[in-house]
Amino acid sequence: MTGSHISTLRAGTKHALSAHRDPDVRRWLAAYAFSMLGDSVYYLALSWAAVQAGSPAQAGLVMSVSALPRAVLMLGGGVIADRLGPRRVVIGSDAVRCAAVLAVAALLFLTSPGLWPLALLALVFGTVDAVFMPAVGALPARIAEKSQLARVQGMRGLAIRFASVVGAPLGGLGVAVGGAPAAFALAGLLIAVSVPLLMSVRMRDLPADDRTPAGGGDPAAPHHGTTPWSDLKAGLRYVRRHRVLGPLMLAIALGDLGFVGPLNVGLTLLADRRGWGASGMGWVLAGFGVGAGAASLLLTVRGRLPRAGLVTGYAVIVGSVAMGALAYVPALGAAVGTAVLVGLLTGLSGAMCGALLQTQADPAYLGRVTSVSSLVSLGLAPLSMPLAAAAIGTWGLGPVYVVSATVCGLGGVVALAVPGLRRAELPG
Known part of the structure; x- marks a missing residue:
């Protein structure tokens, strides 16, 4: 039997498999879950070690160091993911993060060097994240x-929820057993598990039209002979001119800009002013997590929802209304129920946006397309948090929640108003 015949049989088998039965998808999902679990433990260890080694202001600075390289380099990371191939970039990124975390764990175990290795580690993580996130989106x-x-996308959402729920207790256990060095070592080992799993994942070939011409390189890489700068410009031009991706990016930007402030800064102030305390805020966050997890489970089980663009638009608008109402709910139980609804609708719209991005984009551009959405969500949206805090101090919680909900809801309006996005469907 020829090698091409074997490849054809494998392709046919993969085509017949649902995602949850596909061994390559399961290995990728396990790798992603371990990587995210390691991330959760890492962030807890970093915050604990920074607080122990410096003042609260210094600890906050260390925790924010990774944001700058992540935002500045994200678009370039998308070019790298497309040029080198997403699987190779994800493997390399996890290997670098693992080595960096284990090196800091050893340094903290042997000496007390202060804050500089923690700041350096945060800088490395932010730089690596700039290429890791676009590659993860393209894979x-x-x-x-x-x-x-x-x-x-639903399975990925469940993995993220699992990591967020399990990671914090694991990190806390590591700190309790052996301090920050043990927690960092645990984070490094968890990330390390992802590397052999990813190496065992087989990639699908791209359609002939998406491959590079003669000259070698990864089949998903941009055309041979181009420069990284021209690849970046081509990617941005591709997003801008695409009838679905262009408005989708605007909808994602509006949704994230309106959502991040109330969820992070606003919720803390809301719990304080309502007298719910830290435990009450935890219950509201848990409600949000349950709702988002339910949305991920729905997509995992169903696999596809019809009229994806229309569903996304309505989910964003109704979820925005529920988010705005959260500021006016007096009782903790009602707030938790509202948070479940917010989590369900925003989780559904977020997963649908991710699925539309994955299916509408040419695979050869997916790294760059994902880098644009990641830059919006992780680079620009966090800038709304200090603005939200200042606005709440000036005008109060209610007006700021209403304005934020309006901005978020405009993302749904864009999804419904633009015909290409409104009529977008997921392949069946």
Whole structure:
């Protein structure tokens, strides 16, 4: 039997498999879960070690160091993911993060060097994240069929929820057993597990039209002979001119800008002024997590929702109304119920946006497309947090929540108003 025949049989088998039965998808999902679990433990260890080694202001500075390289380099990271191939970039990123965390764990175990290694580690993480995140976004389309990408987004969402729920207690256990060095070592080992799992994942070939011409390189890389700068400009031009991706990026930007402030800064102040305390805020956050997890589970089970663009628009608008109402709910139980609804609708709209991005984008551009959405969500949206805090101090919680909900809801209006996005469907 020829090698090409074997490849054809494998392609046919993969095409027939649902995502949750596909061994490559399962290995990728396990790798992603371990990587995210390591991230959760790492952030807890970093915050603990920074507080122990310096003042609260210094600790806050260390925790924010990674934001700058992540925002500045994110678009370039998308170019790297497309040029080198997402699987290779994700493996390299996890290997670098693992080595950096274990090195700091050893340094903290042997000496007391102060804050500088923690700041350096945060800088390395932020730099690596700038290439890791676009590559992670581009990888599912190279593993699963388009008809399975919505289900993959649901499975990915469940992995993120699992990591957020389990990671904090694991990190706390590591700190309790052996301090920050033990927690960092645990984070490094968890990230290390992802590397061999990713190495065992087989990539799907791209359609012939998406491959590079003669000259070698990864099949998903941009055309041979181009420069990284021209690749970046081509990617931005591709997003801007695309009938679905362009308005989708605007909808994502508006949704994130309106959502981040009330969820982070606003919720803390809301719990304080309502007298719910830290435990009450924890219950509200848990409600949000339950709702978002339910949305991920829905997509995992269903695999596809019809009229994806329309569902996304309505989910954003109704979720925005629920978020705005949160500021006016007096009782903790009602606030938790509202948070469940917010989590369900925003989790659903977020997963649908991710699935539309995955299925609408040419695979050869997915790293760059993902880098644009990641820059909006992780680079620009956090800037709204200090603005939200200042606005709440001036005008109060209610007006700021209403304005934020309006901004968020405009993302849904864009999804409904632009015909290309409103009529967008996920492949069946």
